[in-house]
Each structure stands twice: as structure tokens, then as C-alpha cells.
Amino acid sequence: MLNILDEQTRVSFTKKIEIVDLIGEKILYDFDTGNYHFLMGSASDTMEYIKDNISVAEILDAVAEDFDVPREICLRDTSAFLFRLEEKGFLKLELS
Numbered sequence: 001m002l003n004i005l006d007e008q009t010r011v012s013f014t015k016k017i018e019i020v021d022l023i024g025e026k027i028l029y030d031f032d033t034g035n036y037h038f039l040m041g042s043a044s045d046t047m048e049y050i051k052d053n054i055s056v057a058e059i060l061d062a063v064a065e066d067f068d069v070p071r072e073i074c075l076r077d078t079s080a081f082l083f084r085l086e087e088k089g090f091l092k093l094e095l096s
Helices: 042-049 056-066 071-087
Strands: 009-013 017-022 025-030 036-039 091-095
Touching (some): 009 056
Antiparallel strands (some): 017 025
8 A cells, every 4th residue: 555645744854864966966965874775756856845844735835836747646756755864864743
């Protein structure tokens, strides 16, 4: 079953990270471990919208402004991306 976040869920960073642009490719750099992760496709754009203590609804609004995609698809894809970041320990997701 695919988990979908509530739009009121708040997103908080759990680590110090940096998004770096290397010759057109964006990477997420983890200061705690020194590891980096390539951000591909829409993940690279979506990561730019994520700020500390932002709601999922605010992220969806920003994504919807740049991409012509139905909100329910945007919520599904954004939820999957945020859950992956939470799994890796970059984010904490909390319903407010």
C-alpha cells in the first residue's frame, strides 16, 4: 500500500545538508557523514522547495506553480520522495 502524507504534515530537517549544483547535476551533500546522493528528475527541483518546518501543502503549492500536474499525482509523488528522505534520516515528518 502506498502511503500518502496529509497536506498539514510538517517537514523538518534532521541533518545539516547542502544542495550542490555540479555541472548541471544536483547532489544532496550530508555534512554528518560526508556522503552525497544524486538528485535526479523532479527530485532535484522538489528538493529546492523543501525548507525547515514547511508543510506538505506549501511544498505542493510550489511544485504546482512550476509543473502542470494534478494535485493528487503531485501529492503521491511528493509523499514518496519525502518518505525516502525520512528513511535515509534527512527529514522528520510530523502531522501538526
